[in-house]
Amino acid sequence: MNKEKHGIHRIAEMANVSIGTVDRALHGRGGIKDATRKRILQIAQQIGYSPNLAARALSVAKSRVRIGVCIPKEIHFFYDQLWGGVLDEEHHLEQLGVEFENRPVKTLGEGDIEVFNELVESGVDGIVLTAGSPKELTPLINEAEEKGVRVVCVSTDAPGSHRSSIVCVEPHLNGCLAGELMGKCVAPGSKVAVVAGMLSTEDHRKKTDGFSEGFLRHCPDGKIISVVEGHEDENESFQKTSELLGRFPALDGLYVNTVNCLPVCRALGARGFEGKVKLITTDLFAEMASYFQKAIITASIYQHPYRQGQVAVRLLADNLTNKVHLPPAAHLSPGVVMSTNLHLFREMRSTEARPSEPVQKGRSVVQA
Amino acid sequence: MNKEKHGIHRIAEMANVSIGTVDRALHGRGGIKDATRKRILQIAQQIGYSPNLAARALSVAKSRVRIGVCIPKEIHFFYDQLWGGVLDEEHHLEQLGVEFENRPVKTLGEGDIEVFNELVESGVDGIVLTAGSPKELTPLINEAEEKGVRVVCVSTDAPGSHRSSIVCVEPHLNGCLAGELMGKCVAPGSKVAVVAGMLSTEDHRKKTDGFSEGFLRHCPDGKIISVVEGHEDENESFQKTSELLGRFPALDGLYVNTVNCLPVCRALGARGFEGKVKLITTDLFAEMASYFQKAIITASIYQHPYRQGQVAVRLLADNLTNKVHLPPAAHLSPGVVMSTNLHLFREMRSTEARPSEPVQKGRSVVQA
DNA sequence: CTGAAAGCGCTAACAA
DNA sequence: TTGTTAGCGCTTTCAG
Numbered sequence: 092m093n094k095e096k097h098g099i100h101r102i103a104e105m106a107n108v109s110i111g112t113v114d115r116a117l118h119g120r121g122g123i124k125d126a127t128r129k130r131i132l133q134i135a136q137q138i139g140y141s142p143n144l145a146a147r148a149l150s151v152a153k154s155r156v157r158i159g160v161c162i163p164k165e166i167h168f169f170y171d172q173l174w175g176g177v178l179d180e181e182h183h184l185e186q187l188g189v190e191f192e193n194r195p196v197k198t199l200g201e202g203d204i205e206v207f208n209e210l211v212e213s214g215v216d217g218i219v220l221t222a223g224s225p226k227e228l229t230p231l232i233n234e235a236e237e238k239g240v241r242v243v244c245v246s247t248d249a250p251g252s253h254r255s256s257i258v259c260v261e262p263h264l265n266g267c268l269a270g271e272l273m274g275k276c277v278a279p280g281s282k283v284a285v286v287a288g289m290l291s292t293e294d295h296r297k298k299t300d301g302f303s304e305g306f307l308r309h310c311p312d313g314k315i316i317s318v319v320e321g322h323e324d325e326n327e328s329f330q331k332t333s334e335l336l337g338r339f340p341a342l343d344g345l346y347v348n349t350v351n352c353l354p355v356c357r358a359l360g361a362r363g364f365e366g367k368v369k370l371i372t373t374d375l376f377a378e379m380a381s382y383f384q385k386a387i388i389t390a391s392i393y394q395h396p397y398r399q400g401q402v403a404v405r406l407l408a409d410n411l412t413n414k415v416h417l418p419p420a421a422h423l424s425p426g427v428v429m430s431t432n433l434h435l436f437r438e439m440r441s442t443e444a445r446p447s448e449p450v451q452k453g454r455s456v457v458q459a
Numbered sequence: 460m461n462k463e464k465h466g467i468h469r470i471a472e473m474a475n476v477s478i479g480t481v482d483r484a485l486h487g488r489g490g491i492k493d494a495t496r497k498r499i500l501q502i503a504q505q506i507g508y509s510p511n512l513a514a515r516a517l518s519v520a521k522s523r524v525r526i527g528v529c530i531p532k533e534i535h536f537f538y539d540q541l542w543g544g545v546l547d548e549e550h551h552l553e554q555l556g557v558e559f560e561n562r563p564v565k566t567l568g569e570g571d572i573e574v575f576n577e578l579v580e581s582g583v584d585g586i587v588l589t590a591g592s593p594k595e596l597t598p599l600i601n602e603a604e605e606k607g608v609r610v611v612c613v614s615t616d617a618p619g620s621h622r623s624s625i626v627c628v629e630p631h632l633n634g635c636l637a638g639e640l641m642g643k644c645v646a647p648g649s650k651v652a653v654v655a656g657m658l659s660t661e662d663h664r665k666k667t668d669g670f671s672e673g674f675l676r677h678c679p680d681g682k683i684i685s686v687v688e689g690h691e692d693e694n695e696s697f698q699k700t701s702e703l704l705g706r707f708p709a710l711d712g713l714y715v716n717t718v719n720c721l722p723v724c725r726a727l728g729a730r731g732f733e734g735k736v737k738l739i740t741t742d743l744f745a746e747m748a749s750y751f752q753k754a755i756i757t758a759s760i761y762q763h764p765y766r767q768g769q770v771a772v773r774l775l776a777d778n779l780t781n782k783v784h785l786p787p788a789a790h791l792s793p794g795v796v797m798s799t800n801l802h803l804f805r806e807m808r809s810t811e812a813r814p815s816e817p818v819q820k821g822r823s824v825v826q827a
Numbered sequence: 828c829t830g831a832a833a834g835c836g837c838t839a840a841c842a843a
Numbered sequence: 844t845t846g847t848t849a850g851c852g853c854t855t856t857c858a859g
Contacts, residue, residue, distance in 0.1 A: 100854055109830045114854070122828055141553070143520075146852035149835045156525055158586075187513050187718040268799040275644050275757055275797075306798055309754075369643075369758075424803035427795035429643075431636040431673055435792035466836055477846045482838070514836035517851045762851060 098143055105138075106131050117142075138336050144413070148187045156411045157190045158404070159210035159218045161203055162245070164195035168376050169396045170221075173246060176400025177219065180242050184408045199223035199247065207231055217241040217407045222249035225293075241410060241417065244394070245403035247294065255410075258403040258421045260394045262269050266298035266348070269371050270305025271394050272427065273344045276369045276389060280312040283344035283369075284335055286328065286355055289320045298348045298373070301334060306346075316342070325354050334360035348373040352391075356382045375428055375438045383430045394428035397437055466511055473506075474499050485510075516780070525558045525778045526772070527578035529553060529571055530613070532563035536718050536744050537764045538589075542804060543589065544768025554777050567591035567615065573600055577767045582619040585609040585775045590617035595663075598705045609778060609785065613771035614764070615662065623778075626771040627761045628790045633793050634666035634716070637739050637760050638673025640795065644737045644757060648680040651712035652703055653691075654723055656694065657688045666716050666741070672715075693722050700726035710736050720759075724750045743796055743806045751798040751812070761794035765805055 095393055096104055098119070103110045109126060115123045116131035134140075147200060160177055163170045174195070181191045192215055194206045200223025207228060208219050218235065221229050222244050230251040232242050242254040271414040273283060285302060288295045303315055323330030325386040332355045336342060345368050347355050356379075365387045372379070382388045402421055407417040426436075433439055467485070471478045476586060483491040484499035502508075530544055531538045542563075549559045560583055562574045568591025569740060578586050588598050590612050600610050610622040618625075619632065634812040641651060653670060656663045671683055684707055689696030694777055700723045704710060713736050715723050718777040724747075727733055733755045739748070740759040747803055750756045777783040794804075803805060 100852075110832055110838085110853080111832095111855090112828085115829085118854095124828060143517070143852050145513040145516040146835090147854075149511070149517050149837090149851090150853040150855085152511075152513075152835045185509070264799060264803075268797065271797050271799045278646065309798075327729075422803060424794065424800045425794065429636065430677075431632060431639045431641050431791045435632075435790060465841075478837080479839090479846055479848095481845085483845085486838095492844060495844085511836050514851090515838075517835090517853090518839085520851050710843040 096147075098140065101138065102131060102134050102140060105134050112177075137351065144187070144190035148412070150255065150304075156217075156408070157192060157215045158407055158411070159192040159194060159212065159213070159215040160204045160404070161194050161218065161220045161402075162195060163199045163201075163221060163223070164197060169200075169246075169374055169394070172396035173221075173400040174175055175437070176352050176397035176402075177404050178233060178400075179231055179397075180401045180404040180408075184404070186454060188318040189408050189412060192410070196223070204228065207235075211235050211238070211240060216411050217242065217401050219243050219245055219407060220249075220254075221245055221247045222252075223247060224321065225249040225251070228252065241407060243403050243407045243417070246394075255417050256419055256421065258397075258399050258406065258423070261421050261426045262297035263301035263304075264422070265373070265392055265394065266301025266303075266346075267303075267305035268427075269298075269346050270302040270372070270427055271303075271309045272370055272390055272392075273302070273346060273369060274306045274309030274313060277310060277313070277343045278309060279408045281424075282312075282314045282316045282341060283310075283346065284319070284339070284342060285319040286319055286321050286332060286335075286345065286347045286349075288323050288349040288351065288376050290318070290417070295348050300344050302348075315436055317341065321349070321351055321354070323349060329354035329358050333362065335360050335369075344371070346370075347372045350376070352388070353378060353384075359387055360385070375436055377438060380439060383428075383433050386430070389429070391428040393436065395423050395426060398423060434456050466514075467506065469506065469526060470499060470502050470508060473502050473799065490751040492673060509789060510747045512536060512781070524561060524585075524776070525583045526775055526779065527562060527581070529562050529564060529574045529578065529582040529586065529588045529771070530768075531567045531569075531589060531591070532565060537614075537762070538567075538741055540764035541768040543805070544765035545772050545813070547765075548769045548770075548776075549665025550773040554774070557561075557776050557780060559824075571595060572599065577605075579603050579606070580634050583608065583777050585611065587611050587613055587771050587775060588616045588617075588622075589613055590620075590637075591615060592624075593617040596620065605660075609775060611771050611775045611785070613767055614762075617657065623785050624774060624787055624789065626774065626791070627766075628791050628793045630662045630665035631669035633741070633760055633762065634671075634714075634788070635670025635673035636669075636793055637666075637714050638675070639677045640673075640758055640760075641670070641714060641737060641739055641799060642674045644739075645678060645681070645711045647678060647713035648682075649678055650682045650707065651678075651714065652685040652687070652707070652710060653683065653705075654687055654689050654700060654715045654717075656685070656691050656717040663716050670714050671714075671733050687825070689717070689719055689722070691717060691718070697726050698724035701730065704730050704732055704736075712737040712739070714738075715740045716746070720750075720756070721746060724755050728753070728756055742814040743804055745806060748807060751796075751801050752762070754798070757797070759796040760798050761804065763791050763794060 097111045099110050103113045112133055116128040169334055204227055205222050228249050229252040232254050235242055236253045244254050244257045246259050248257045285299055287299050290296045306313055319331045325443055328351055369389045372388055375391055375393050405453045411419040465823055466480045467478050470479045482498055484496040490772055564570045564574055573596055584794045596617050597620040600617055600622050604621045609618040612622050612625045614627050631680050653667055655667050658664050674681055687699045696719055735759045740756055743761050
């Protein structure tokens with residue numbers, strides 16, 4: 092009647108030791124004869140032992156892993172989706188014993204220093220952060236990392252710091268892809284322009300540079316005739332775009348760097364440029380749909396905000412709970428949105444009501 | 460000294476009942492007074508109870524969920540990656556008590572009937588399947604579903620069957636996106652052609668139709684002048700492409716439907732058509748890299764095989780273990796690969812050695 | 828150096 | 844209709 096045992100019990104039985112000893116061997120804890128350890132490891136190897144994470148999570152439930160999250164709270168567009176990914180993954184991990192401390196900031200860089208400090212004070216084991224104020228954050232991040240607090244930046248980096256990892260679409264690459272696509276969509280020798288947010292922002296500058304690089308490489312004799320700054324302002328963007336179109340009626344392409352593409356679309360529409368000027372935008376939100384249909388927008392470069400959030404949280408949690416190696420960077424490939432695949436992106440689905448049941452029920456998996 | 464209790468114990472304490480009763484209330488099991496249930500649910504709601512999945516998984520570890528997987532085993536290209544996603548997700552879930560029965564078939568449709576039957580016989584709770592022989596499989600799938608075995612198709616569908624879900628990039632949409640991209644990359648009035656596998660295959664036919672639709676919608680006065688079948692044969696593909704280029708020297712674009720694009724690239728190169736003909740391909744593998752660099756390939760439509768595998772397994776496991784709703788379909792948006800983002804795809808990374816340690820160590824998260 | 832035992836939160840079988 | 848109890852596999856503490 093030898094009941095079939097599992098896991099560490101089985102190993103213990105086979106090695107004629109107690110589970111305590113097996114545990115010590117498996118974890119390289121001290122206080123065990125080297126011969127016994129070898130023998131046990133041997134057996135573990137042999138039967139292909141791999142620990143039951145559920146049991147482990149359950150067992151160590153008291154000394155729970157805590158993760159702090161500091162991301163902007165803006166309800167529209169990008170950060171909304173970023174939070175979506177974060178929260179869904181949190182939901183999953185909470186069931187495995189990981190605890191989360193969500194500390195949204197109003198907008199990127201607004202109060203993130205304070206929040207970051209609070210998080211560290213409160214003794215979290217790791218922090219997921221959009222580094223809105225990289226300069227000021229850097230010393231704090233370094234300090235935290237020194238204390239053993241793992242910091243993972245998401246979407247916006249603090250490049251000079253010792254953060255453990257960054258999850259993002261590289262701005263340069265983002266622009267570069269837009270440039271390549273533009274270069275392939277317009278005829279050789281075409282003239283294109285860029286509408287950026289403000290070039291003092293590193294992200295926007297890098298995207299602009301990337302675009303330039305990609306475009307010039309893929310459009311023989313192409314020219315970038317102007318880079319204007321919209322400063323994320325509706326009116327300014329509209330005005331400057333109109334002006335641009337007035338000055339260069341032969342414009343062949345336009346790249347919008349930021350999420351703020353609606354005024355540009357309107358300007359294009361108002362001056363009858365639809366179809367004539369290839370417009371490549373950035374990010375995605377519901378109101379853009381009609382401009383895709385009207386063929387005003389040729390394509391948009393999608394930064395997978397949902398996935399960024401998901402990946403950041405998961406990487407950090409995996410590292411903290413299972414000691415899984417944290418890659419220094421997880422660079423996602425941006426998506427290309429066109430009218431054909433538009434409807435497959437989360438942003439285009441009617442906002443599903445969050446389930447309200449208190450009991451079980453998880454979330455479904457992501458598509459795009 | 461009232462120690463802080465957790466989960467169902469806390470609820471039990473607050474409601475002055477035993478944990479058994481709480482369990483009954485939470486699970487809608489019979490044998491409980493309606494008033495008590497209401498009260499308990501009320502409290503659960505109030506304290507925002509959500510079950511500890513680790514504990515649950517651990518507890519029900521005996522009546523384990525078993526999932527069978529039947530996918531082609533081809534080591535190159537697509538199915539390799541598909542397996543990658545499947546295995547990584549399995550790895551994750553195994554630690555949570557889910558068991559897997561991997562039954563690779565040689566090639567798509569080869570012996571899948573037998574394997575499927577075996578899997579059902581062996582009493583699995585769910586099956587992940589590439590339905591290579593949809594016709595013959597359909598009645599079996601229906602039978603299985605009737606017995607309560609959840610079948611999730613991945614990549615290749617059995618459209619007429621009652622399978623619980625399908626995870627894929629829709630072939631029509633796939634082609635359509637290629638068509639749209641082509642339409643936007645060539646000048647109005649351009650002439651393009653298609654190299655398909657064989658049009659008797661539903662997948663290839665749908666992609667071809669989709670391409671046609673997308674192209675004609677986005678390229679004014681565009682024409683599809685020819686559709687040739689390469690039959691997945693290197694020589695035939697090369698020959699037919701060369702021939703095509705000879706017949707239509709003014710060709711502006713070429714769309715390759717299947718993974719088999721190398722011979723087409725070579726033909727294009729051999730006849731000095733690089734850069735002149737916009738080539739859009741399907742899928743991705745390492746050998747394609749140089750053709751991207753030489754600008755022979757303009758773009759490739761990527762079907763995210765790794766992610767398809769991941770999603771399929773996760774959806775099914777989530778449904779089986781947590782009763783999470785299974786969506787009738789998970790249609791992924793295909794990715795657009797160009798020279799800029801090429802290196803971000805898994806296929807382009809040197810095959811990392813699998814970790815061999817017996818103890819812990821998980822896998823890192825996916826990027827593309 | 829090693830063994831024994833408690834307990835993590837939950838399910839399921841049995842008692843009352 | 845409700846309460847009690849024995850594990851699930853692992854970590855951790857306390858005794859040998």
